Amino acid sequence: xxxxxxxxxxxxxxxxxxxxxxxxxxxxxxxxxxxxxxxxxxxxxxxxxxxxxxxxxxxxxxxxxxxxxxxxxxxxxxxxxxxxxxxxxxxxxxxxxxxxxxxxxxxxxxxxxxxxxxxxxxxxxxxxxxxxxxxxxxxxxxxxxxxxxxxxxxxxxxxxxxxxxxxxxxxxxxxxxxxxxxxxxxxxxxxxxxxxxxxxxxxxxxxxxxxxxxxxxxxxxxxxxxxxxxxxxxxxxxxxxxxxxxxxxxxxxxxxxxxxxxxxxxxxxxxxxxxxxxxxxxxxxxxxxxxxxxxxxxxxxxxxxxxxxxxxxxxxxxxxxxxx
Amino acid sequence: xxxxxxxxxxxxxxxxxxxxxxxxxxxxxxxxxxxxxxxxxxxxxxxxxxxxxxxxxxxxxxxxxxxxxxxxxxxxxxxxxxxxxxxxxxxxxxxxxxxxxxxxxxxxxxxxxxxxxxxxxxxxxxxxxxxxxxxxxxxxxxxxxxxxxxxxxxxxxxxxxxxxxxxxxxxxxxxxxxxxxxxxxxxxxxxxxxxxxxxxxxxxxxxxxxxxxxxxxxxxxxxxxxxxxxxxxxxxxxxxxxxxxxxxxxxxxxxxxxxxxxxxxxxxxxxxxxxxxxxxxxxxxxxxxxxxxxxxxxxxxxxxxxxxxxxxxxxxxxxxxxxxxxxxxxxxxxxxxxxxxxxxxxxxxxxxxxxxxxxxxxxxxxxxxxxxxxxxxxxxxxxxxxxxxxxxxxxxxxxxxxxxxxxxxxxxxxxxxxxxxxxxxxxxxxxxxxxxxxxxxxxxxxxxxxxxxxxxxxxxxxxxxxxxxxxxxxxxxxxxxxxxxxxxxxxxxxxxxxxxxxxxxxxxxxxxxxxxxxxxxxxxxxxxxxxxxxxxxxxxxxxxxxxxxxxxxxxxxxxxxxxxxxxxxxxxxxxxxxxxxxxxxxxxxxxxxxxxxxxxxxxxxxxxxxxxxxxx
Numbered sequence: 001x002x003x004x005x006x007x008x009x010x011x012x013x014x015x016x017x018x019x020x021x022x023x024x025x026x027x028x029x030x031x032x033x034x035x036x037x038x039x040x041x042x043x044x045x046x047x048x049x050x051x052x053x054x055x056x057x058x059x060x061x062x063x064x065x066x067x068x069x070x071x072x073x074x075x076x077x078x079x080x081x082x083x084x085x086x087x088x089x090x091x092x093x094x095x096x097x098x099x100x101x102x103x104x105x106x107x108x109x110x111x112x113x114x115x116x117x118x119x120x121x122x123x124x125x126x127x128x129x130x131x132x133x134x135x136x137x138x139x140x141x142x143x144x145x146x147x148x149x150x151x152x153x154x155x156x157x158x159x160x161x162x163x164x165x166x167x168x169x170x171x172x173x174x175x176x177x178x179x180x181x182x183x184x185x186x187x188x189x190x191x192x193x194x195x196x197x198x199x200x201x202x203x204x205x206x207x208x209x210x211x212x213x214x215x216x217x218x219x220x221x222x223x224x225x226x227x228x229x230x231x232x233x234x235x236x237x238x239x240x241x242x243x244x245x246x247x248x249x250x251x252x253x254x255x256x257x258x259x260x261x262x263x264x265x266x267x268x269x270x271x272x273x274x275x276x277x278x279x280x281x282x283x284x285x286x287x288x289x290x291x292x293x294x295x296x297x298x299x300x301x302x303x304x305x306x307x308x309x310x311x312x313x314x315x316x317x318x319x320x321x322x323x324x
Numbered sequence: 325x326x327x328x329x330x331x332x333x334x335x336x337x338x339x340x341x342x343x344x345x346x347x348x349x350x351x352x353x354x355x356x357x358x359x360x361x362x363x364x365x366x367x368x369x370x371x372x373x374x375x376x377x378x379x380x381x382x383x384x385x386x387x388x389x390x391x392x393x394x395x396x397x398x399x400x401x402x403x404x405x406x407x408x409x410x411x412x413x414x415x416x417x418x419x420x421x422x423x424x425x426x427x428x429x430x431x432x433x434x435x436x437x438x439x440x441x442x443x444x445x446x447x448x449x450x451x452x453x454x455x456x457x458x459x460x461x462x463x464x465x466x467x468x469x470x471x472x473x474x475x476x477x478x479x480x481x482x483x484x485x486x487x488x489x490x491x492x493x494x495x496x497x498x499x500x501x502x503x504x505x506x507x508x509x510x511x512x513x514x515x516x517x518x519x520x521x522x523x524x525x526x527x528x529x530x531x532x533x534x535x536x537x538x539x540x541x542x543x544x545x546x547x548x549x550x551x552x553x554x555x556x557x558x559x560x561x562x563x564x565x566x567x568x569x570x571x572x573x574x575x576x577x578x579x580x581x582x583x584x585x586x587x588x589x590x591x592x593x594x595x596x597x598x599x600x601x602x603x604x605x606x607x608x609x610x611x612x613x614x615x616x617x618x619x620x621x622x623x624x625x626x627x628x629x630x631x632x633x634x635x636x637x638x639x640x641x642x643x644x645x646x647x648x649x650x651x652x653x654x655x656x657x658x659x660x661x662x663x664x665x666x667x668x669x670x671x672x673x674x675x676x677x678x679x680x681x682x683x684x685x686x687x688x689x690x691x692x693x694x695x696x697x698x699x700x701x702x703x704x705x706x707x708x709x710x711x712x713x714x715x716x717x718x719x720x721x722x723x724x725x726x727x728x729x730x731x732x733x734x735x736x737x738x739x740x741x742x743x744x745x746x747x748x749x750x751x752x753x754x755x756x757x758x759x760x761x762x763x764x765x766x767x768x769x770x771x772x773x774x775x776x777x778x779x780x781x782x783x784x785x786x787x788x789x790x791x792x793x794x795x796x797x798x799x800x801x802x803x804x805x806x807x808x809x810x811x812x813x814x815x816x817x818x819x820x821x822x823x824x825x826x827x828x829x830x831x832x833x834x835x836x837x838x839x840x841x842x843x844x845x846x847x848x849x850x851x852x853x854x855x856x857x858x859x860x861x862x863x864x865x866x867x868x869x870x871x872x873x874x875x876x877x878x879x880x881x882x883x884x885x886x887x888x889x890x891x892x893x894x895x896x897x898x899x900x901x902x903x904x905x906x907x908x909x910x911x912x913x914x915x916x917x918x919x920x921x922x923x924x925x926x927x928x929x930x931x932x933x934x935x936x937x938x939x940x
Binding site: 033287288 | 557559560565566567581668671672673674675678679682738742744745747748920921922923925
């Protein structure tokens, strides 16, 4: 009974930390983009503008909760919730440190992939329920993009599974004590990262919302708190993809010896995640957006064969006993 | 990208030896020869050259003809003439009913056609008189495809009916508008009209008129012969959309994400600039010109003041000429930088626009030091410019001339060499030189197809013949080339500015002529004969002699021109503004068919239009 209470407390604490972190990310991103674009970014609310997200949140809370009369009310309301919940659920299987982590699910990796697949419903339903052409185009793009890139994402991590012999994320991290998997799974990592960007709809893969083309894509009709949920979902999924990259390829909370004793494992884990998040932000400031058909053909013509080759070579090496 | 120096017109001056006294404005070829040529080809068409009463002071050969012959003559000029006229450059009308000084052969209305032959480097102006009770004339939109919009505009503004026009309806005014604004009988000011009200029934009617009916726009609702296949999707892009750069509406007929057809709908930015010209003094109209191509600043003043000066016979002093060229080229850079940034942004690259805005900011700082204003300085004056350059101007300009090329090199790597951007723009939205001429495309959009036609080279004006610069050309005419040409033009503009900097002549910045505005004040306190004209010219504005003139410049977006008619008054009798963007948008359906939505956005970005320039 006490154990259950502790678990619940742990879950509450993780969620209570994750959401503010995602909100802070909005500020970090705007500040960093500002600096990289030779301007200041939000710097007025609190020291360095750090409370900007709080101010935004308050503003959004004060907005009228408006549902367009032409939309499907129920689905319109549920869609953003699905998105945020799916991403939050994925965090359940992430091992944050040797002792912190909601669940040691032995199919953790599959659970993550399943949740990533489910989150596409959020976008598709949002576009459909909005009953608006821009939203519909956006969600069509999102569906095609997510369905395609999921395939490579799944394939790209199979190399990791082959090498570690486990779907359990904690065991995958522990298997990297002798060396991070990035050494042997570099190609897999690149494919995972690209697919991850596509899953989180970030530039250069932001076609579902492509502001200059579709005004705001699938969330054109959304405002107020529901819009904030989409936003939250996006930043949570940036964090999630970063966390997964760290767990799968960069040893999770592990660090090689001289460094490991400097900081607690949880801090190392968070630092590594932050580096990835920064990479995501930098990417957004530097690249244009491909066209929809170019994006899909890039996926199927280059990513899929590469992911398969990566898997085959890894399997061959494994069979050949190179990895011991 | 190849740079072409046009040998036959280029005077290769060394940078440090500009002699504006040797500068000569370009002159049209002999009027007689074209008259003879036409009359031999079609003897039955009677052309009457204009007479001195009209006092057309530009040198464009101008003829009157009977309206029954217009179609035949146009056909001949385009299809049968050796070195034919290949562009319908402008088409407009004049309400002559209140004109005091007019020849007896001038009717109640005049339809004026302005054609251009690029091979001959010659223009021709054809005028047709129409009577008040018979405002009908044959449409020439079957010969000149781009006459379509021009004829619609004339119908909209004057109520002249073009027989055989495929779709004669309002273009600038809303469909529910009553009357034809450019008629002299139509009120020009709100105070001349009844107070505006919007009762519910009128509001309903207005809103009904905004509803989109594909059939009325000439589109089918379903694919397949009998509509048995799937429904098309109609997407209303604009008038409020992040990528239409202003208030511009395009209705897309789509099959999935592919565009089957599109109809551009303009007029949301119409402010009646031509009508205002008839109510403002020659001088006080200058600020209105700034806001035509609102990114072009003083570039807009340029053709207008040139036209007024031509009418008044004012010669601009050399210093004013060089100042004008320098500031106009600065605005070319300002406009192209904005284009560059927004183009990249339309493709999805978020950062370049911010870097380019910093460059624009620095240049606006210089403009501000010169003129006191930034985007709309209204700085040119009839006879010169408003003020002399400030002390230390050369250091400001020198610093900028040294600064910008380095930044452009960086953007080259960031934008033009980006593989994703190339994939999005190369071979997208391409058109040929022939199509460009057919649709009246001028400026960078024409040069991107590899057609070397830059007014500053072909028909030098305002002293440009003394400057050493090249005309950048593309070869494919696609989005990428249109951007590339503009980037290169910025470098050429810097070259021109540098030459201005090194060769700024001394002397007055405004002509000494009674009609320069404001007139010279120096001796007014000593001399009553100067004081009186000064007083009159400042209070009423100058009286410009009777006459008619068209002047054109190579503006930021293409060739922009003013066609002014003076009836010997303090105000213009008719102000016609020929803008490049109007023509460029008309060809949008041609280039966007078969594109994806994302391609259309890239194409729109690459055309570089300004809605105020389209709707006036």
